[in-house]
Amino acid sequence: MTTVITFGTFDVFHVGHLRILQRARSLGDQLIVGVSSDQLNFKKKGRNPVYSESERLEIIRAIGCVQDVFLEESLELKADYIKQFNANILVMGDDWQGKFDDLETICKVVYLERTPAISTTEVIEKIRY
Numbered sequence: 001m002t003t004v005i006t007f008g009t010f011d012v013f014h015v016g017h018l019r020i021l022q023r024a025r026s027l028g029d030q031l032i033v034g035v036s037s038d039q040l041n042f043k044k045k046g047r048n049p050v051y052s053e054s055e056r057l058e059i060i061r062a063i064g065c066v067q068d069v070f071l072e073e074s075l076e077l078k079a080d081y082i083k084q085f086n087a088n089i090l091v092m093g094d095d096w097q098g099k100f101d102d103l104e105t106i107c108k109v110v111y112l113e114r115t116p117a118i119s120t121t122e123v124i125e126k127i128r129y
């Protein structure tokens with residue numbers, strides 16, 4: 001049984017989010033997703049997400065290729081989460097290329113290409129104007 005784990009905020013869920021989850025899932029038998037807490041998101045991006053952490057958890061939990069979700073409280077806890085879920089593969093978008101290579105001592109680390117031309121920021125801008 002190969003367990004894949006990935007992380008993200010997944011705010012204002014869009015097709016770029018869906019595709020990375022589907023591709024991550026295709027690398028193993030089950031996919032576990034760490035959804036960034038509101039507080040962690042504020043630390044990373046300097047703003048509150050549009051959807052709250054409980055709404056984002058609910059949405060990701062309902063995606064067909066996702067087997068389990070949990071709240072990611074800190075970027076530094078990745079090794080603990082990987083061990084807790086016995087994950088064999090860590091998947092990250094290539095905007096994080098190289099950033100988690102040190103975790104290769106406990107699991108395989110794979111960076112997948114982002115879907116071009118879509119982001120939460122762009123969706124928010126489109127709605128705003």
Ligand code: C2G
Nearest residue numbers: 007008009010011016017020036092093114115118
């Ligand atoms: N993504 C993608 N294509 C896009 C937009 C996003 O493949 N057009 C991917 C990102 O690379 C990431 C995932 O979708 O793997 C979630 O994106 P974000 O919510 O922006 O994730 P981020 O806030 O970078 O959180 O611990 C790491 C962080 O929690 C990652």
